[in-house]
Amino acid sequence: MPASRQPTHPDHSTARTSSRDDRKEALIVAAVKTLKEVGLSGCTVRALVDQTPFSKSVVHYYFDSIDEIVESAYGRLTESYVANIRRAAAQADDPVDAFWTVVFEWLGPFVTHMSMLRLWLEYCQAGVDSAEKITRAEKITRAEKKGLRHSIEAIETLLADALQEIRPQEIRPQEIRTLASGASESALRYLMGSVIQIPAFADSLSVSTVERVSADLSLLTGVPAPSARWQPFNHDRFCAVCGDDSFSR
Numbered sequence: 001m002p003a004s005r006q007p008t009h010p011d012h013s014t015a016r017t018s019s020r021d022d023r024k025e026a027l028i029v030a031a032v033k034t035l036k037e038v039g040l041s042g043c044t045v046r047a048l049v050d051q052t053p054f055s056k057s058v059v060h061y062y063f064d065s066i067d068e069i070v071e072s073a074y075g076r077l078t079e080s081y082v083a084n085i086r087r088a089a090a091q092a093d094d095p096v097d098a099f100w101t102v103v104f105e106w107l108g109p110f111v112t113h114m115s116m117l118r119l120w121l122e123y124c125q126a127g128v129d130s131a132e133k134i135t136r137a138e139k140i141t142r143a144e145k146k147g148l149r150h151s152i153e154a155i156e157t158l159l160a161d162a163l164q165e166i167r168p169q170e171i172r173p174q175e176i177r178t179l180a181s182g183a184s185e186s187a188l189r190y191l192m193g194s195v196i197q198i199p200a201f202a203d204s205l206s207v208s209t210v211e212r213v214s215a216d217l218s219l220l221t222g223v224p225a226p227s228a229r230w231q232p233f234n235h236d237r238f239c240a241v242c243g244d245d246s247f248s249r
Contacts, residue, residue, distance in 0.1 A: 024062050026052055031073035039115070040122040043070055078151040081109075089158050095165035100226045102158045103183075103217060107210050156180045166223055183217050 030051040034043045045059050045066050063069050085105040092098035109116050160180035218225040 020062070023054065023058070027054065027059060027062065027069060028072045028076060031069045032076050035070070035073055035077065035119055036115070039119050040070065043073070082151050082154040085155070086158060089162070095162045096224055099159060099162035099166065099221075099223050100214070102155065102162065103214065104210070104226075106155055107213060152184055156184045159183050163221060163223070179221055183221055 027048055030048045031043055033051065034047050038047070043066065045056055048054070048059055048066075048069070049056055059069075085102060088105045089098045089101045092101045110120065157180070160176045163180060164176050214226060217223065
């Protein structure tokens with residue numbers, strides 16, 4: 001006599017987990033879209049409610065605060081950004097080309113698309129209390145620590161990998177990371193220095209800024225300066241690095 005089949009029941013716990021994950025994902029996607037279109041200040045619970053079928057209570061049920069959603073959304077943006085830079089560096093002709101590819105792919109979008117620069121610097125400044133009387137260097141250090149370390153460390157790793165290939169006999173391995181860190185810090189200070197001192201920071205980054213960064217990094221690292229003058233990204237190049245063109249113009 002064949003064994004009787006046991007009735008099967010849907011796994012309700014799995015379904016609930018899937019539904020929960022789907023809702024959280026929808027809110028993060030909405031936050032990414034909002035960050036691109038209107039920036040950090042516009043990424044509010046109300047903005048997310050307007051873009052999704054969820055109420056405010058649902059948003060607060062899945063996330064402790066809007067800050068938690070913003071952290072996740074910004075992390076999503078930077079992960080995509082760094083992944084595209086990594087792919088571009090992997091296609092470089094040689095280590096020197098790879099080094100400058102990382103630098104230019106990193107900084108290029110900030111020149112091409114001012115809303116991306118605004119978002120990045122607005123996010124940096126969110127961790128800085130402007131009422132405190134601290135030095136510019138201290139403000140930069142605080143901003144770097146607020147959610148930016150992951151992307152900065154990824155850039156430093158790419159720079160270090162290129163440096164190791166360029167000067168394997170000249171620099172001890174333990175010094176490579178320090179040199180790469182110094183290179184990224186130098187570039188960051190160009191990006192952030194003006195925003196801390198000048199309100200209209202969006203107009204302060206230009207082709208000449210990128211060229212100054214290149215000259216400084218060449219002196220700092222000993223990597224030969226790029227042979228060709230850096231050219232601003234066109235629309236297609238920006239989309240390739242940043243993943244899409246949904247940043248507001």
